[in-house]
Every structure is written in structure tokens, then in C-alpha cells.
Amino acid sequence: MSDKSSSNAYWAANLRIIGISLAVWFFCSFGLGIILRPALMGIHVGGADLGFWFAQNGSIYVFLVLIFVYAWRMNKLDREHGVEE
Amino acid sequence: MDQFTLNLIVVGITFAIYIGIAVWARAGTTAEFYAAGQGVHPVLNGMATGADWMSAASFISMAGIIALAPAGGYEQSAYLMGWTGGYVLLALLLAPYLRKFGKFTVPEFIGDRFYSGGARLLAVVCLIVISVTYVIGQMRGVGVTFSRFLEVSTDTGLYIGATIVFAYAVLGGMKGITYTQVAQYVVLIIAYTIPAIFISLQLTGAFLPQLGLIGTHTASGVEFLTKLDQVVMELGFKAYTSETTNMLNMFLFTMSLMIGTAGLPHVIIRFFTVPKVSDARSSAGWALVFIALLYTVAPAVGSMARLNLTTTMWPNAETGNALDGDAITRADIDTNPELSWIRTWEKTGLLTMTDLNGDGQIQYFAEPAAVTAANKALAAATAALAAAPGDAAATAAVAEATATRDAALAAAMIGDQSMAERGWIGNEVTKLDNDMMVLANPEIAALPGWVIALVAAGALAAALSTAAGLLLAISSAISHDLIKGSINPNISEKGELLAARVAMGFAIVVATYLGLNPPGFAAQVVALAFGLAAATIFPVLMMGIFSKRVNKEGAIAGMLVGLVFTAVYIFIYKGWFFIPGTNMLADIPANYLFGISPLSIGAVGAVLNFAAAYIVSGMTKEPPQHVQELVESIRIPRGAGVATGH
Numbered sequence: 001m002s003d004k005s006s007s008n009a010y011w012a013a014n015l016r017i018i019g020i021s022l023a024v025w026f027f028c029s030f031g032l033g034i035i036l037r038p039a040l041m042g043i044h045v046g047g048a049d050l051g052f053w054f055a056q057n058g059s060i061y062v063f064l065v066l067i068f069v070y071a072w073r074m075n076k077l078d079r080e081h082g083v084e085e
Numbered sequence: 086m087d088q089f090t091l092n093l094i095v096v097g098i099t100f101a102i103y104i105g106i107a108v109w110a111r112a113g114t115t116a117e118f119y120a121a122g123q124g125v126h127p128v129l130n131g132m133a134t135g136a137d138w139m140s141a142a143s144f145i146s147m148a149g150i151i152a153l154a155p156a157g158g159y160e161q162s163a164y165l166m167g168w169t170g171g172y173v174l175l176a177l178l179l180a181p182y183l184r185k186f187g188k189f190t191v192p193e194f195i196g197d198r199f200y201s202g203g204a205r206l207l208a209v210v211c212l213i214v215i216s217v218t219y220v221i222g223q224m225r226g227v228g229v230t231f232s233r234f235l236e237v238s239t240d241t242g243l244y245i246g247a248t249i250v251f252a253y254a255v256l257g258g259m260k261g262i263t264y265t266q267v268a269q270y271v272v273l274i275i276a277y278t279i280p281a282i283f284i285s286l287q288l289t290g291a292f293l294p295q296l297g298l299i300g301t302h303t304a305s306g307v308e309f310l311t312k313l314d315q316v317v318m319e320l321g322f323k324a325y326t327s328e329t330t331n332m333l334n335m336f337l338f339t340m341s342l343m344i345g346t347a348g349l350p351h352v353i354i355r356f357f358t359v360p361k362v363s364d365a366r367s368s369a370g371w372a373l374v375f376i377a378l379l380y381t382v383a384p385a386v387g388s389m390a391r392l393n394l395t396t397t398m399w400p401n402a403e404t405g406n407a408l409d410g411d412a413i414t415r416a417d418i419d420t421n422p423e424l425s426w427i428r429t430w431e432k433t434g435l436l437t438m439t440d441l442n443g444d445g446q447i448q449y450f451a452e453p454a455a456v457t458a459a460n461k462a463l464a465a466a467t468a469a470l471a472a473a474p475g476d477a478a479a480t481a482a483v484a485e486a487t488a489t490r491d492a493a494l495a496a497a498m499i500g501d502q503s504m505a506e507r508g509w510i511g512n513e514v515t516k517l518d519n520d521m522m523v524l525a526n527p528e529i530a531a532l533p534g535w536v537i538a539l540v541a542a543g544a545l546a547a548a549l550s551t552a553a554g555l556l557l558a559i560s561s562a563i564s565h566d567l568i569k570g571s572i573n574p575n576i577s578e579k580g581e582l583l584a585a586r587v588a589m590g591f592a593i594v595v596a597t598y599l600g601l602n603p604p605g606f607a608a609q610v611v612a613l614a615f616g617l618a619a620a621t622i623f624p625v626l627m628m629g630i631f632s633k634r635v636n637k638e639g640a641i642a643g644m645l646v647g648l649v650f651t652a653v654y655i656f657i658y659k660g661w662f663f664i665p666g667t668n669m670l671a672d673i674p675a676n677y678l679f680g681i682s683p684l685s686i687g688a689v690g691a692v693l694n695f696a697a698a699y700i701v702s703g704m705t706k707e708p709p710q711h712v713q714e715l716v717e718s719i720r721i722p723r724g725a726g727v728a729t730g731h
């Protein structure tokens with residue numbers, strides 16, 4: 001495999017991971033926290049509803065996990081493609 | 086020991102620590118000055134980034150904005166999601182690649198990637214507007230905190246704060262700033278969370294405020310948020326958890342804050358300081374860990390302060406209905422030592438209580454807009470009559486305004502009775518500033534004196550750490566991008582370091598001047614800072630990394646379109662260059678295009694920036710080979726060396 005196609009494969013894999021991560025990022029904040037809140041009113045979380053909780057607390061926890069999972073996945077990908085530092 | 090001495094001791098100790106760190110971490114080279122020699126551990130860098138990011142707005146204002154929002158606290162979740170979600174974008178889309186690029190400043194990347202001194206200059210202009218805007222708010226935060234807790238004037242407080250920042254920022258550069266910010270982070274997070282834990286225990290019995298927020302209110306046995314909603318709705322306010330009436334605007338506001346956060350130069354340069362590309366990724370995660378500690382507590386702080394404040398004003402609300410009992414009396418406020426905080430805050434002007442109907446009580450409730458308008462009209466008519474005593478027309482006008490006002494009072498229902506029946510003529514908490522909620526929180530909850538002193542030190546840490554980060558971003562843009570980049574490329578390292586220090590000193594003087602003479606529009610310009618970061622810097626950085634095709638012409642066109650569109654939309658509602666009276670449309674939701682407020686327009690500006698850049702790039706020549714190779718190289722972590730200025 002030439003250098004060029006290897007780095008293209010690395011970049012394509014990176015874009016796929018970014019795409020999935022951004023989908024999660026969007027779903028927990030804009031999705032659950034804003035757009036879907038009215039539809040999820042029935043699900044109660046201690047005095048409020050699920051959408052409210054995601055908007056004020058839940059999405060932040062998801063963001064956190066997301067960044068560390070992304071960093072871990074990317075470090076693995078770097079090694080698989082031999083481009084780590 | 087009295088509160089003042091305690092405040093002085095705690096603040097004095099923290100300041101001594103900051104100066105000590107600055108002396109220990111002096112910068113000797115430009116690499117140390119701009120990027121701390123890239124030797125900062127990701128966890129420490131994350132902490133420093135947290136302190137850098139969490140400004141006076143996060144520490145002092147945000148919980149109050151959420152707690153007191155007229156449309157309910159939920160809608161303001163945009164701040165919580167926006168100011169944290171931006172770090173996901175940083176980690177995924179910008180930080181690792183900019184670290185691999187291995188230079189010191191944001192304009193430098195834009196200049197190299199788009200092979201254009203013009204693009205670099207445009208980026209410098211955006212950076213300076215964004216950072217100067219931001220720094221004014223920090224200097225004001227320092228002044229307000231000093232004047233409230235250390236009994237000096239706001240101006241003296243500002244001078245003291247500016248001297249401290251000057252000492253460690255100019256001396257230490259990024260290295261000194263980074264290590265000082267680690268200490269400041271520790272101070273500010275302890276100061277924010279300790280009162281929150283105390284209050285959460287008092288109100289809900291939950292140790293973690295995050296659990297208290299969704300826990301049960303001990304005194305009434307009802308779920309905490311349900312209790313808060315009941316209490317505020319009884320007094321005519323919108324429920325804390327009520328749904329937004331403008332989902333599109335909330336969506337765009339959150340998006341603008343997110344991409345604005347990811348586009349703020351003083352945040353981005355933090356990721357130039359870590360040793361490796363993989364560290365840049367995890368450093369964004371660590372930064373968010375430390376930021377989330379404050380941001381997940383903030384809604385609890387805000388909502389609990391709101392409940393405490395309301396039950397202080399209406400003692401019966403603690404266990405039953407507010408209106409079943411009497412409101413707090415003016416005599417009680419003036420004599421009860423537990424309520425002395427009301428008197429202290431009244432002195433600052435951030436809180437005013439006026440017994441409008443003269444019944445000796447202070448009634449706090451949501452005054453309907455019709456009553457506010459009728460009261461205003463009556464006051465105007467009365468003033469006109471006073472100016473022309475005996476004038477028949479003026480007398481008739483007063484009589485008419487009185488009748489209108491009385492009708493408004495009769496129509497305004499608070500609970501099961503109208504304001505007229507209750508003998509109320511208006512909300513007697515005539516001013517309640519967002520900014521006092523966090524600072525007064527420990528006093529409202531009657532916490533010990535050292536907690537109050539800690540909050541003062543925390544507010545100062547938040548404002549000073551952000552100010553230092555901004556000043557560094559400004560100084561590196563001037564010395565590195567402007568002087569070395571275009572005016573005198575042959576400047577020696579020593580000369581550049583001197584220029585950076587002079588630029589920073591100059592920036593501090595300007596910031597202090599603007600803090601002393603704040604343009605009346607200080608609050609509005611923050612909208613401009615986020616709007617511009619979102620509409621100019623973020624898109625151009627992202628395209629520079631993810632597209633090989635976007636060229637010089639495209640990037641400049643995109644930045645200009647984003648800049649002009651966003652600025653003009655804000656100016657239409659806030660006045661041209663914020664000059665009062667020059668706005669073309671009143672700043673009210675009815676006038677907004679599709680209901681999009683000027684605060685939320687940055688996201689739209691960003692979309693236009695992307696569109697313009699792609700269209701113009703498509704019509705012009707593709708970037709030269711060496712630029713395409715540069716893009717290839719920043720996409721791959723291997724080979725990231727130490728950053729250089731050349």
C-alpha cells in the first residue's frame with residue numbers, strides 16, 4: 001500500500017469517527033435538549049422532564065464522555081495506521 | 086473577626102500565590118512566552134484552559150441569568166450547552182490539527198493556509214475586536230467584586246486588579262499565565278461549589294448540587310423543581326422549567342455560543358501549549374471536565390438562589406403558599422441581622438426595594454406589563470402637572486392616567502385576587518440584578534463568613550484569569566502577526582519578546598481605561614464577540630483543515646461575508662457601532678427576522694461564511710501545491726515538532 005492511499009484511508013476513518021461523534025453531540029443537546037423536549041414531556045426526571053435535564057445537565061456529561069472516547073479512538077487509529085507521534 | 090478583614094485575608098493570600106507563581110515561571114523565550122514551551126501536561130493545561138475560559142460572565146453572571154430569566158430558566162440552558170458543547174467541536178475539528186501545524190497564533194495559521202497576508206490581517210482585526218470586547222467585561226467584574234467585598238471604590242479595585250495582571254502576565258507570558266491559571270482554577274471552583282453544596286444540603290439534603298436539582302425539597306416534601314415552579318408561578322412569574330416559545334431562536338443561540346466558543350482565539354491558543362497532537366485531543370476533554378464541574382452546578386446554584394430569595398421575601402412559601410402569609414416587612418429588613426445582606430446589596434445599587442404602596446411590606450411578584458405601562462404613564466402625567474400647576478389639560482390628563490392605572494390594577498390578577506383588591510401598585514423589588522445572585526448566594530443562605538470571603542476570591546480569580554488569557558492573545562497578535570508578520574519580519578527573538586511585553590502592557594492600559602469608562606454598551610458587545618468568533622474565525626479554520634480546495638479568495642470572501650452580515654444584523658437592533666439611538670429597528674422580538682435575536686445571528690453568519698467561501702473558491706484557482714501539502718501534513722499527527730515562530 002502506498003503512502004498516499006494509506007493516509008487517505010486514515011483520513012477517511014477519521015472523518016467517519018468525527019461524523020459519528022458529531023451525531024451524538026447534536027442528538028443529546030439540540031435533539032433531546034431542545035427539539036425533542038416537547039415530545040418527551042412524559043418522561044420525568046425528579047421534578048422536571050428528560051429534555052429539561054438534558055438541556056441543563058445531561059448533555060454536558062455526554063460531551064465529556066464523547067471527547068474522551070474520541071481521543072481514545074483516534075489514538076488507536078493513529079497506531080493502526082502507523083501515524084502516531 | 087469581621088467580614089471585611091476575612092475578605093482581605095483570603096483575597097490577599099490568593100494574590101500572593103499568583104505573584105509567587107509568576108516569579109517562579111518567568112518566560113525567557115518567545116516559545117515560552119507564546120506557548121509555554123509546549124511543555125504543559127494535558128491535565129494542568131485543561132485546568133488552565135478552564136480558568137481561562139470561565140470568565141466573570143460564567144462565575145458571576147450566568148447562574149443569575151438562568152435564575153431570573155423572565156421567560157424561565159430552561160430557555161437559558163443555551164448558555165450551559167453552548168459554552169460546554171463548543172469544546173466538543175474544538176477537540177474534534179480544530180485542536181489536534183492546529184497543534185500539528187505547530188505555530189503560535191490563530192492569524193498565523195490563517196495566513197499560511199490561505200497564503201495571504203491580507204487574510205492574516207483580517208484575522209488579526211477580528212481577533213482584536215473579539216478579545217478587547219471580552220476584556221472590558223473582565224475588568225468590570227474585577228471592579229465590581231472589589232467594591233462589594235473590599236470596600237474600595239470600583240476604580241481603585243480596577244487599578245489593583247490591573248496591576249496584578251500586569252505583574253504576572255507581562256513577566257511570565259503564557260508560561261506564567263498557565264501556571265497562575267491552574268491556581269486560579271482551584272480557587273474559583275472551590276469558591277463556586279462550596280456554597281452550592283451547603284445550599285443543596287440545606288434545601289434538599291443532597292450533597293451534590295447536581296442531584297439536589299432533581300431531588301426533593303426537604304421543607305415541603307415536594308420535588309425541588311416542582312416546588313420552585315409552584316412558588317414562582319403563584320407570584321405570576323413564568324415557571325423555571327417552562328418550555329421555550331421560540332425554539333428556532335434557542336437552537337440558533339445555542340449553536341452560536343458553541344461555534345463561537347470554538348472560534349475564540351484565546352481559547353484556541355491554549356491547545357498550542359501541549360506537547361503532542363494526542364495531548365491536544367485529551368486536553369480539550371480535561372478542560373471540559375474542569376469546566377463541567379462549574380457548569381453542571383450552575384443551574385442548581387441559580388434555581389436554589391431563586392427559591393431562597395423568594396422564600397425570604399415570602400416566608401410562608403417555605404412550606405405552603407406564599408400568598409397565604411404576609412410579605413417580609415421593611416422594618417424586618419432594617420433590623421434583622423440575618424437580612425443584613427439586603428441592606429449591603431442595596432448600597433451597591435444592584436438590588437433595590439421600594440415600599441410603593443406604603444404598607445410597610447415589600448411585595449415581590451411579577452408585575453404585568455400593562456401595570457408597568459400604566460404606572461409609567463401616570464408618573465409622566467403627574468410630572469407634567471407639577472411643571473404646570475393648575476393647568477386644566479394637565480389635571481385632566483392625570484385624572485385619565487389614574488383611571489387607566491386603576492383599571493390595570495383591577496385587571497391584574499395575582500393568584501385569586503387582583504392587585505387592586507390586594508392593595509398593591511407594583512413589584513416592590515424594583516431592581517434585582519443578575520450579577521448579584523452568585524455573589525449574594527452565601528449570604529442569602531446565611532453561610533459562614535469564610536465562605537463569603539472565598540466567593541470574593543473566586544470571582545476575582547475568574548475575572549483575572551480570563552483577562553490574562555485575552556491579553557496574551559492580543560499581545561501575540563500584535564507582536565507576532567502584525568510586527569513580525571508584516572512590519573518587520575527580521576526582528577530578533579529578543580526584540581519580538583520585548584514587543585510582545587510592550588504590546589501586552591499597552592493592552593492592559595487600554596483595557597483598564599475601558600473598564601474605568603465602560604462604553605454604555607459593554608453588555609451588548611459580548612454578543613458581537615461571540616457572533617464574530619462564530620461567523621469569522623471558526624468557519625475559516627475548519628475549512629482550512631477539512632478542505633484542500635478552499636483558497637485565498639474563498640477564505641477572504643467568507644470571512645468578509647460572515648463579518649459584515651453578523652455585524653450589520655447586530656447594529657440594526659443595537660445601534661450602528663453601538664451608538665445609542667442609531668438603531669434602525671427596536672430591539673424587540675417582534676422586529677427580529679424569523680424571530681432570530683441579534684445574540685443568535687452568529688450561527689447564520691457562519692453558514693453564509695461557508696457558502697461564500699465554497700462558491701468563490703469554486704470560481705477561482707485551486708490553492709498552490711505547497712498549501713495542499715500543508716493540509717495533508719496537518720491531518721497526520723506524526724512529525725509534530727516543537728512549535729516555531731519561523
